[in-house]
Amino acid sequence: MRLPGSGNVDHGLRRRILVYGVAVGLGLFVLLGRIWYLQIQRGEEFSAKSSGNFIKEIRVPADRGMILDRRGVRLVDNRPSWDVYVTPAFCGDCEEVLGRLAAYLALDAEERMRLDEQVRKARGLQRFQPILVRLDLDRDQLDVIEANRDSLPGVDVVSTPHRDYLYGTLAAHMIGYLGEANAEELERFRKAGLSVMLGDYVGKTGVERRFEAQLRGRDGIQRVVTDARGQRIPGLEGLIPRSERFVPSVPGHNVVLSIDARLQEAVEEIFDVPAGAVVVMEVNTGYVLAIASRPTFDPNRMTGRISREELRAISEDPLRPMLFRPVQSHYPPGSIYKVIASLAAFEHGFAGEVHCGGGYTLGRRRWRCHKESGHGWVSPEEALQVSCDTWYYAAADRIGIDALADMARRFGLGAPTGLDLGWEVPGIVPSVDYYEKNVRGGYMRGYALNTVIGQGDNNVTPLQMAVVYAAIANGGTIYRPQVVRRIERPEGYVVQEFLPEVRGRIDVPKASLDRVRKGLEMVVETPGGTAYAHRILGRRTAGKTGTAQVVRIGSVRQKVEEMEFFTRDHAWFAAYGPAEEPEVAVVVLNEHGGSGSRAAAPYAMRILERYYQILEEDRAGPPSPEKIALPPRRAPRPAPVEEGAASG
Amino acid sequence: MNLGPPIPARSLWRRAPWGLILVALLLTAVGILNLASASRTADASLWTSQLVWVGGAYVVVLLLLAVDYERLYQLAWPFWILVVALLVAVELRGEVAMGAQRWLVLGPIRLQPSELAKLAVILVLARLYEDDGEKPEGYGLVELWRPALVVGIPAGLTLVQPDLGTAALIGAVAGTMVLVARVRTGTLAILGAGGIVAGVLSWFFVLREYQKKRVLAFLDPEADILGSGYHANQSMIAVGSGRWAGKGWGQGTQTQLSFLPEQHTDFVFSVFAEEWGFRGGALLLAAYAALCFMGLKIAAQARDRHGAFLAVGAVALIFWHTLVNIGMVTGLLPVVGVTLPFMSYGRSSGLTTVLAIGILANVGARRRTS
Incomplete structure (x- = not known):
């Protein structure tokens, strides 16, 4: 048995205790060095990281600019849309939260599955990316969500400005719609210096697309304090320097169109056909007053509110509602082409009378006039008036296809008009060269006879024909058609103005043009003219009917009951008015509508009538201020000093 | 004395x-x-x-x-045995928390025996080195079997809970006491090398x-x-x-x-x-x-x-x-x-x-x- 306290603490043990003391000192000194390193050496860096932890940047989306008509009438603006998002990292039991959401919002099984899938697939940093549940809640849904906030962790309701197309389908193709930016657009816009993020809506077509940069504006930032679960903690704003808490957004510019909403509305109402296009253009500026395409669509639906079924229906519709027919599709012009043929004939000395016996024989084939009994002796003016094909066969056979092609090109055919709203097709100007290159067997003389009456491979867009008729009306100037007058800041300061732009002159003697204009006037104003029945009393109009045979059925697959429709002729009417001092050109294409004089001219004349009526309204008195926006203001200028004020 | x-x-x-x-x-x-x-x-x-x-x-x-702390001399072994028993009990029917069995629930008391193990090891080693008296030449490898057992059993039981931190701490505290009691230089070198080998092996078999x-x-x-x-x-x-x-x-x-x-x-x-x-x-x-x-x-x-x-x-x-x-x-x-x-x-x-x-x-x- 040991005696307590027997072992002495000798010198050696005391020395080793001292050594251990040194080791303890060293160890703690290393810790001191470490906190010096973290807090002093790298303190700034960790401070920044700490701030980065609790500062959440909330994007303050910029208001997209409005789209206004020429008088300032709002066609497109923005309204708040309440959108619900869920963030997988913050919802805890996401399954349960989604279940509640589904009940509150009446999500269908398909939507539910898509969400579950997306939440499940989110990994790593992706879990912090909010997932869209539902756009555009209605008032009741919003109330339910707000009332149940506490049982919905990770669920956010965000108010975003949503595009509002106030007149629905009005000028839908020209105005365009928005859609989520795809990868290609993201890159393109970022390169252009725009603040575009994944999931942002950008212009997909029309003016919305073409003027994205101007309409977009610049997003602002709001910085708030959040805890580790991403919950916003109010009352701690002091942690963020005052100047950094809020960076306001800069709203986008407004786009002022050349469109007159009243006329556009009339066109949309009058032109009630299954498929076709209308263009109304000022002949002395190229500004488009109205432009419509049938069938049409509602940009409000297209902008993120459309179901998959609706989208499928649109893409499977044989009439292709999304096609902007005035520029994105081309058609044989039929007889409205004959103005070009006449000018080409005059230029090559073919300007006399021709006897029409109901057709023209070339080789072994007879080319029939649409009037089988014949027109008898026909002057160039009468050839236009009654649309005598025989006169043109004779002319074409004399001057050749290249003479026609040359004149067509001078009018801008065979190339995009420069409207610049995307996907504009050039049309086809047939020539010897064209046939040699594209048609088996090469060129044959008969092709000139086909071309001269606007048939065969001769193809134009409705907008091109508006430019052609405007040029004939204005004395030969080819204007670039434009739909935008200017870009303004929200307060009205003009940022950019689009002045009329001359692209070329057709360069024909005035006498030749006058003869064509005379013929066009006779079409409408002289008995026997193909549109005489539809003339406007009190106004003289010049125009030309066209009935284009559909040679090829087209590439659209058809159902049996539609066969008849798709084999019908295209009805055209191209006109300008008033005949003596032309102001506007109107082109109407009624796809598969039948004859130009019955299925196109009446629409065009009613549109012209409405144009004159609007003119009268404007002349009668200034428009009431509540109906239209204020006139555009220039940059503020110092008030002029009134002369003589001092002496008086 | x-x-x-x-x-x-x-x-x-x-x-x-x-x-x-x-x-x-x-x-x-x-x-x-x-x-x-x-x-x-x-x-x-x-x-x-x-x-x-x-x-x-x-x-x-x-x-x-x-x-008087002298009482701890008598208490050392009983306390050590009790702690080892508790560690075994924890292993058999302890409460699982955060993926490890660490707590023992005795009525209203939730006990973490691995904490007590640190004290038990200190008490027993203090008693051992009191008994041994100063060894001027230091301890050799074979002579370290007693402390090895005294430390190894509770540390091992803690490691399998698994609680790597506490096990390492028991080892570090005991190691400090062993070093202060003096270990031969050659033995130290062998132990150092052994430690490295043990570390590598434990990576594959223990952790x-x-x-x-x-x-x-x-x-x-x-x-x-x-x-x-x-x-x-x-x-x-x-x-x-x-x-x-x-x-x-x-x-x-x-x-x-x-x-x-x-x-x-x-x-x-x-x-x-x-x-x-x-x-x-x-x-x-x-x-x-x-x-x-x-x-x-x-x-x-x-x-x-x-x-x-x-x-x-x-x-x-x-x-x-x-x-x-x-x-x-x-x-x-x-x-x-x-x-x-x-x-x-x-x-x-x-x-x-x-x-x-x-x-x-x-x-x-x-x-x-x-």
């Missing part, structure tokens, strides 16, 4: 190491204050319950000053997946910021962003906005460093250093080898906990779940710390006067 006549209570009271006790109480107070900040987001009553528990423990321990992840996360904390490296990363941000002056009590954003994990237990120092800055952190380290130095002075002046080794063990316990914990929360060591004495919330660890202080006070009160 004999103890001589028992020292009268009043004299004991006078001779108690008041400097050490004062520093300990100061650290405890700072710890409670810090807990009050750290638990603001969680359960507000945490710091009060810690105050009552630890305060009670201090009172008991100071009252026990009257009982669990989550433990490996922690070690890997420590080696490359940026690799998986949201996963294994998250704790270490957020802790370093908390410490570093405290800078010189700190963000102020209750003002630490990492702490109060819950970016800092386990903030009232393992990462309590990060809370302190964030809110009090380098100034506060350095003072805190100085307090730990003062406590350790005073403890070692008590060891050197102890009445006998038993007291000296008890004191060395107690200091080693506080020092290693401090070193590993602060090293871990500042990114110097892997995250292993070791508490910080005086600062971390927890009854078992709080009790162990106070008992260590009690041992030091008891040995110091009976120190050699010459």
Whole structure:
């Protein structure tokens, strides 16, 4: 048995205790060095990281600019849309939260599955990316969500400005719609210096697309304090320097169109056909007053509110509602082409009378006039008036296809008009060269006879024909058609103005043009003219009917009951008015509508009538201020000093 | 040799190491204050319950000053056997928490026997080296079989819970005592080499997946910021962003906005460093250093080898906990779940710390006067 306290603490043990003391000192000194390193050496860096932890940047989306008509009438603006998002990292039991959401919002099984899938697939940093549940809640849904906030962790309701197309389908193709930016657009816009993020809506077509940069504006930032679960903690704003808490957004510019909403509305109402296009253009500026395409669509639906079924229906519709027919599709012009043929004939000395016996024989084939009994002796003016094909066969056979092609090109055919709203097709100007290159067997003389009456491979867009008729009306100037007058800041300061732009002159003697204009006037104003029945009393109009045979059925697959429709002729009417001092050109294409004089001219004349009526309204008195926006203001200028004020 | 006549209570009271006790109480107070900040987001009553528990423990321990630490000589083996039995019981039917079996529930008491194991090892080793007396030539490899068993059994049982941090701490505390008892140089070299081999082998055969992840996360904390490296990363941000002056009590954003994990237990120092800055952190380290130095002075002046080794063990316990914990929360060591004495919330660890202080006070009160 040991005696307590027997072992002495000798010198050696005391020395080793001292050594251990040194080791303890060293160890703690290393810790001191470490906190010096973290807090002093790298303190700034960790401070920044700490701030980065609790500062959440909330994007303050910029208001997209409005789209206004020429008088300032709002066609497109923005309204708040309440959108619900869920963030997988913050919802805890996401399954349960989604279940509640589904009940509150009446999500269908398909939507539910898509969400579950997306939440499940989110990994790593992706879990912090909010997932869209539902756009555009209605008032009741919003109330339910707000009332149940506490049982919905990770669920956010965000108010975003949503595009509002106030007149629905009005000028839908020209105005365009928005859609989520795809990868290609993201890159393109970022390169252009725009603040575009994944999931942002950008212009997909029309003016919305073409003027994205101007309409977009610049997003602002709001910085708030959040805890580790991403919950916003109010009352701690002091942690963020005052100047950094809020960076306001800069709203986008407004786009002022050349469109007159009243006329556009009339066109949309009058032109009630299954498929076709209308263009109304000022002949002395190229500004488009109205432009419509049938069938049409509602940009409000297209902008993120459309179901998959609706989208499928649109893409499977044989009439292709999304096609902007005035520029994105081309058609044989039929007889409205004959103005070009006449000018080409005059230029090559073919300007006399021709006897029409109901057709023209070339080789072994007879080319029939649409009037089988014949027109008898026909002057160039009468050839236009009654649309005598025989006169043109004779002319074409004399001057050749290249003479026609040359004149067509001078009018801008065979190339995009420069409207610049995307996907504009050039049309086809047939020539010897064209046939040699594209048609088996090469060129044959008969092709000139086909071309001269606007048939065969001769193809134009409705907008091109508006430019052609405007040029004939204005004395030969080819204007670039434009739909935008200017870009303004929200307060009205003009940022950019689009002045009329001359692209070329057709360069024909005035006498030749006058003869064509005379013929066009006779079409409408002289008995026997193909549109005489539809003339406007009190106004003289010049125009030309066209009935284009559909040679090829087209590439659209058809159902049996539609066969008849798709084999019908295209009805055209191209006109300008008033005949003596032309102001506007109107082109109407009624796809598969039948004859130009019955299925196109009446629409065009009613549109012209409405144009004159609007003119009268404007002349009668200034428009009431509540109906239209204020006139555009220039940059503020110092008030002029009134002369003589001092002496008086 | 004999103890001589028992020292009268009043004299004991006078001779108690008041400097050490004062520093300990100061650290405890700072710890409670810090807990009050750290638990603001969680359960507000945490710091009060810690105050009552630890305060009670201090009172008991100071009252026990009257009982000579000699009693621990007799208690050493029974206590060790009891602890080993408890560790086995934990293994068989303990409560699982955070993926490990650590707690034993005995009626109202939730016990963490691995905490007690540290004390048991200190008691038994102190008794062993009291019995052996000074060995001028030091211990050879074979002669280390006794301490190896004394330490190996409880440490091994702790390791399989699994609780790598506590097992390593038991090893470190015991190792310190063995080294202070003197080991031959050649043996030291062999042990060092063996340690490396054991480390490599344990990587493949002993460590669990989550433990490996922690070690890997420590080696490359940026690799998986949201996963294994998250704790270490957020802790370093908390410490570093405290800078010189700190963000102020209750003002630490990492702490109060819950970016800092386990903030009232393992990462309590990060809370302190964030809110009090380098100034506060350095003072805190100085307090730990003062406590350790005073403890070692008590060891050197102890009445006998038993007291000296008890004191060395107690200091080693506080020092290693401090070193590993602060090293871990500042990114110097892997995250292993070791508490910080005086600062971390927890009854078992709080009790162990106070008992260590009690041992030091008891040995110091009976120190050699010459």
